[in-house]
Amino acid sequence: MEGRKVDDPAACHHVHRAERVEFPGPGLRRHGFPFTDEQVNDGKRSYNSACSTCHGNTLANGTMGPHLAGQVFDAKWKDKTVADLFTYSRDHMTPSRPHSLPDETYAAITAYILRMNGNEPGDQPLLTDPDALANQQILVPSAD
Ligand code: HEC
Numbered sequence: 001m002e003g004r005k006v007d008d009p010a011a012c013h014h015v016h017r018a019e020r021v022e023f024p025g026p027g028l029r030r031h032g033f034p035f036t037d038e039q040v041n042d043g044k045r046s047y048n049s050a051c052s053t054c055h056g057n058t059l060a061n062g063t064m065g066p067h068l069a070g071q072v073f074d075a076k077w078k079d080k081t082v083a084d085l086f087t088y089s090r091d092h093m094t095p096s097r098p099h100s101l102p103d104e105t106y107a108a109i110t111a112y113i114l115r116m117n118g119n120e121p122g123d124q125p126l127l128t129d130p131d132a133l134a135n136q137q138i139l140v141p142s143a144d
Pocket of ligand 1: 076
């Protein structure tokens, strides 16, 4: 699996910079999450080989899976936590091969999804223990 190229034209159009989606829904703001730049880079590579065929190379242009960035994603995930996103991906994705990647890879892909939704990396990694991610809410209500 590692390093294998998916034979899919969509996977060839790499996103050259982390395109950040900056429009959380009304009354919501982005949370700050611990994840590293290295995880984002690893996650991008793994996402492009394992997930982009269905979810799209921008995370918001998939034709065989729901958008993983932008308003559709916000609406669905605003009350959920990073633990939910990590465990959903790990335990359900890919649909035909759930939990087929190492937990570290699902954590890295989760970091990439958070990055593509406008969050900034820091120096603490996103952990593979769902308990540690359970109170990191994906979107929180805006103060104003
Ligand atoms: C063969 C196509 C396919 C592949 C490959 C795939 N997915 Fe999915 N994904 C789907 C479909 C279809 C759904 C919606 C149904 C469901 O949730 O099972 C979905 C749902 C999801 C959701 C929930 C989104 C939401 O808002 O409901 C997440 C998160 C997700 N996928 C992440 C991933 C990740 C991460 C990978 C790569 C490791 C991946 N998917 C690979 C087809 C795919």
